[in-house]
Amino acid sequence: MAKSKRERDTVKEVRRLGGELLSSRDHINNLPLLLSYISLSSPPQHVLESLLSLQSFFTTVLPHLPSPSSSKSPNDPDSIYSTWLRAKFDDFVRSMIRVVVSPQSQEPLREIVLDAIMDFVRLGNVGRFNSSIYHRLLHTIIVQSTAPVEFVADLLASKYLNYIDVRYFTYICLEKLCRTFKADNTFGDKTRMADSDNDGLSRTSTEVLIHKIHYVISHIPQEGPGEKSEYEMWSGSGDHKKNSDLPKDDTKQLKTNKHSINVLSAATISKKMKLKFTKAWISFLRLPLTSDVYKEVLVTLHQAVIPYFSNPIMLSDFLTRSYDIGGVVSVMALSSLFILMTQHGLEYPDFYEKLYELLVPSIFMAKHRAKFFELLDSCLKSPLLPAYLAAAFAKRLSRLALTTPPSGALIIIALIHNLLRRHPSINCLVHREDVYENAKNDSKAEEIAESADDTVSGTTMSSRKPGIDHFNNKESKPIKSNAMGSSLWEIDTLRHHYCQPVSRFVMSLVNDLTVRAKTTEMNVKDFSSGSYATIFGDEIRRRIKQVPVAFYKATPTSLFSESEFAGWSFKYEESNETTSEVGERNSLNMFEENDQIHVKRQRTECS
Secondary structure, three states, rough: HHHHHHHHHHHHHHHHHHHHHHHHHHHHHHHHHHHOOOOOOOOOOHHHHHHHHHHHHHHHHHHHOOOOOOOOOOOOEEEEEEEEHHHHHHHHHHHHHHHHHHOOOOHHHHHHHHHHHHHHHHHHHHOOOOOOHHHHHHHHHHOOOOOOOOHHHHHHHHHHHOHHHHHHHHHHHHHHHHHHHHHHOOOOOOOOOOOOOOOOOOOOOOOHHHHHHHHHHHHOOOOOOOHHHHHHOOOHHHHOOOOHHHOOOOOOOOOOOOOOOOOOHHHHHHHHHHHHHHHHHHHHOOOOOHHHHHHHHHHHHHHOOOHHHOOHHHHHHHHHHHHHHHHHHHHHHHHHHHHHHHOOOOOOOHHHHHHOOOOHHHHHHOHHHHHHHHHHHOOOOOOOOHHHHHHHHHHHHHHHHOOOOOHHHHHHHHHHHHHHOOOHHHHHHHOOOOOOHHHHHHHHHHHHHHHHHOOOOOOOOOOOOOOOOOOOOOOOOHHHOOOOOOOOOHHHHHHHHEEEEHHHHHHHHHHHHHOOOOOOOOOOOHHHHHOHHHHHHHHOOOOOOOOOOOOOOOOOOOOOOHOOOOOOOOOOOOOOOOHHHHHHHHHHHHHHHHHHHHHHHHHHHHO
């Protein structure tokens, strides 16, 4: 009770100090007292009461305060007073930022304080966007604070980043942070910060810093052309305060400043937005990204970044390096790289060789396998694809069908079906019983392979033998794999697959290739996300005309029936002899045979 009463008295005292400060300039000494309550150690009620009073006070005097870089006569009392107020305002902003970024503060209080900071961002630069305060806010959130960035970043995204000028200056701030980090990778200990004083905020490590920058830059909403919020500005484009209402010095400054209101209008910012977006992302991608951030960037790059880039070809180096890494990273980079090749004219000669190397058994267990197989089908759709390349992909996929799970086999059958329909030149692989006899039909492909100096396979036309598959599955280059001299015998083996959906799908493949006019290409998307669960679900939902019933009309007398083992007999012959009698008879027979052998040996020696 005593503590609660003391807090109520303190709240009344803070409210009294604020009222006196707002009423008369004679109580200006209340300003430092009210600033002392804007701290992490003060109760939320004290912080809130002090914040309301200080916000009202600085909103009225802020247009008349000098800028931090302005120089006036130090002997002028008004100048000294204005400079003192500017210093107190900077302390006020710094204290509010501490409250916002601290996880010790209550979330409702952090939201209210953030609103107050953004109000000063809107009003603190003579009607223009105060990028200095906003940069200090982002700098503290990302660099100096060890608290998670998600809460404040989500608040900014939901309430303020819909305004075009807030997005514009956010990209500028992020670019500066990334460049500073790139220039000095010891961003935690040696980099000189804007707030050099000891404010109790520790500097973050490299991995945490990169995570924070990625979270902020990836959660900035993007507006398409024609959206209403594209031209909405937080600073109001000068509508908040007319130029005629400003002091003469400030009006003159607006006319002479190159970043005046007329220059940074909504239309001007909209034209520059793509450039700032591009610079911010390029600076971020040049950082030493961690593995998890690197993968998250690759997953969303084709949807969240490329459409808003001023020149998407600038991402070609980053994507080609990612594509050359191999494994799951190459799979993630495939979507963006494919967009650059098909929509922006990127030339990448080794694209299909790298894509060929990605076809390994582990790809059927990858997290992003569905998107990969859809892109694989799109990449192999071009009619200008050479015959040897289409044959190499078809043969590589058919060989994988022998070891993949049933869901992977279904995807492979669909891909090979589309390849055979798009490229009639590889139909020779469908039914080829003797490779040696049909090798003359593939002379053109063999000339290409021989010109490539096929030392890996080591096979020539004279050394080939019937019944041997000359396809080299271990060869990484499609042109040297000898796929045109092989056949799709692996697909024929799937007719007897243990999983009935696979065997039925193979039979439908044979029928579709027989009657081409009545069939179309298969949609790989229907099979790309398959698994054991989806196959089982399809089977239990499938309507079956004849259901096999497991029952016996008569009790079986043997494990196997005679029809299953033709020529074999499993009947047991009964005998009246006991086991001992049989053993004695066998012993007598053995002794008689030994005596006969001994007599024959003596006769031979005597003769």
